[in-house]
Amino acid sequence: MTSPITVMWWVKLLNMIDRYPSGSCSLQVIPGINHIWGTTSMSDIRETINEIRKGKNLEINIPIYINSMASLYGEFALHNLAMSLSVQMDKADLDEDGLDKHNAVLYEGLLEEIRKLASSSFDPEENKASIEKTIKIRETVRHRMEAVTALVDDLVIYEYILNRLEPSFEFVEKEETGNDDIAREILKWIFQDEENALVNERIRTAMSCLPIRLTKGKILDMVETTFSLYTGSDKKAIDTFDYMLRSASGMYRTDKEYDVYENVNELVDELRNADYSEIQAQQYFDLKDDYRLASNLVSGLADELTDLQELSNALLAVLLTRQYFTMETEKNCEKIFGIINSMLEGNVDYDKLFAGTEGRIEKLNERIGDEESLLLVIKEHYRKQVEESMLAVPFERLLMASRLCGESTFADLIEDVTTIDDTYLEEVKGKFNKDLEELLKNGGRLKNRAIMAQLLRELPLMLSTHKEVMDYVRHALDACTDPGERQISINLIRECYD
DSSP states (O other): OOOOOOHHHHHHHHHGGGGSOOSSSOGGGSTTOGGGSSOOOHHHHHHHHHHHHTTOSHHHHHHHHHHHHHHHHHHHHHHHHHHHHHHHHHHHHHOSSOSOHHHHHHHHHHHHHHHHHHHSOOOHHHHHHHHHHHHHHHHHHHHHHHHHHHHHHHHHHHHHHHHHHHHHHSOOOOOOOOHHHHHHHHHHHHTSSOOHHHHHHHHHHHHHHSOOOOOHHHHHHHHHHHHHTTTTOOHHHHHHHHHHHHHHTTOOOOOGGGOOOHHHHHHHHHHHHOOTTSOOHHHHHHHHHHHHHHHHHHHHHHHHHHHHHHHHHHHHHHHHHGGGOOHHHHHHHHHHHHHHHHHHTTOOOHHHHTTTOTTHHHHHHHHHHHHTHHHHHHHHHOHHHHHHTTOHHHHHHHHHHHHHTSSOTTOOSSOOOOOOOTHHHHHHHHHHHHHHHHHHHHSOHHHHHHHHHHHHHHSOOSOOSHHHHHHHHHHHHHHOOOHHHHHHHHHHHHTTOO
16 A cells, blocks of 8 residues: 655755745756756767766766756646646536536646746745645645546446346346356467566456355465465565555555545445345445446546546645756746646637647656666665765655656655565555455455455466366356346456457
8 A cells, every 4th residue: 555645854855945945946956967958969968878878977967967856847737738728628518517516626737836836936845835735735636546446446346246246137038058168268368478477467367357266265365375476575566465465355444635536426325335145226326326326426536536646646746846947947847837827817729729738748757767767776876975965855756757757647746755664565565465355245246246256356376277277267157046147147258359
């Protein structure tokens, strides 16, 4: 599980900026780069990077590199900010209902900070305040997405249950094809491509759709064995695996303050509290309606939160790096600031607004891809030189900007460097096993099978060869004595064929 950013840690970090002279983007914000403040050629940057890799002239080259990368990330993020804002505003025009009321408050908070950014010159104190506010909004969005993801995990479990109940209340045409032929058909689909990742995903899909006949003891043993594979791993790896299992089994819950979507929770509570062993026809159809409505609402919330996070990521990356923009970058960004101001004033002629910016973000992204690998080199080998040069704050900001501009929309801003001992894995494993055992003890037959089906998707594959997969599929079909459940399982797998 990820940990929320400690705001006080950030306040302490941001206060370190006071070591550097304030004012509008002065040459002195990063010591040692006065001579390259204007325009630095690509060949100069390549030479700088090569020298850093060789450990040469670090007191000069590291400041140059940090300054260059901050400008790259900042301009790249500003382009993303303009595009994300246009997407958000376009959706707002098309959607009559607008954002969820809780998400709308966050959006207005981001708009306020975007207006400040685009309409005024750089001010260090205002920049610090905007960073703190944007971080708080971003963390709220991230935790709300965790709450929505937990609802999705629950819905997957109840979808499994409702699918298995379908033959009892709705007509499902049952075919007479034998289990051997069905197993061969499924096997052909699984292995029709040679790519291992795709084959493995299809095996997991088939296992989660086929009738589940595992005992509680068997699934607990499988979990126990998998946890043992994490011996010697770091805390993040262990926490991530624990989170994945808790999510799959419907046990993960975020803090109540982030679980704010009452309308969806009410629908999911109806599904959670139903007694599926004694269900009647009308209740089945009511629960099916609840499931469909909840799924649509959750999908909408997830889209909204993703858009908000992309907006906050871009904004925060600009705020973190703008203090270190070169004069060239400041000039390049003038047009984008103008585009943002025009959109905020109501100009939605996006084709006209963005004319002339085509291809720029691709060029920036290409340069970032070529040059950002040096960040890890400096982090691992030259931390001492960074601190001695009074560059700790710019470098930390650069690391965060790299995460914000990366592919993971909901990435942690800071790296978890908590040290653990050998007992940590045992504690996490013991707690999960105890919670899972209690969950299966109190769950009914159908719900337990749904939970086991989802856990199978997260555990290492116990099948690899054609024969092993064939034997598992055939055994699962042979062991199923309910013709309706058998047919539903086959139908669900066939839905994945295309």
